[in-house]
Amino acid sequence: MIVAIDGASTDLSVALADTAGTVIGEVGWSSAQRQSAELLPRLLDLLTSHGRQLDETTAVAVGTGPGSFTGLRVAMALAKGFAVALGRPLVGVPSLVAWLEADREVRVAVARAGAREVYVLPRGAADPKIVDRDELPGVLGNAPVAAAVELAEAFELRAARSPVAAAAIARMAVDRLRDDPTGDDPRLLEPIYLRAPRGLRAGVDGGAVRWL
Helix, strand or coil, rough: CCCEEEECCCCCEEECCCCCCCCEEEEEEEEECCCCHHHHHHHHHHHCCCCCHHCCCEEEEEEECCCCCCHHHHHHHHHHHHHHCCCEEEEEEEECCCCCCHCCCEEEEEEEECCCCCEEEEEECCCCEEEEEEHHHHHCCCCCCCHHHHHHHHHHHCCCCCCHHHHHHHHHHHHHCCCCCCCCCCCCCCCCCCCCCCCCCEEEEEEEEEEE
């Protein structure tokens, strides 16, 4: 059983999938202030509602961002804790890529990159780019986008859909594990927070988003 967690935005999700990637259960919700308090109880409730035990876990998958500090920090710590304690592989999956995979009708994934800026990842693009709020209408047009409720309201993204992507993260992790059953090293896997360090950019490297 794959346990998957996405905390890259204020719209969070957790999911369970079998080792072939078939979804057992998934739940998504919005929480602007309580990510640290809600992720673990929601996951435990999901396990209970499907009659599963945590020790049935065969791998742990987590969204790596880019996204909010609190949600990513809590999700990553939770995923690493499970993986290390259970002795199971850990797989990091780029969150924006998973948002696009979760809803095939959206054309662009959008996440916060600061007070006035966002990460924008169009479907098919290799890397997300940072776009100022005033430039968004010209970049997005009328395309349906994946964006957290909080961001959609703040930036008036009328074509936004809330990302519920933990199940997609689980499926993408299954694909990664076929090629590399060991997954990622928990000591090296890091979340991508809101803004890149000076002189670096966010890019996909080896299946995970990293600063390049």
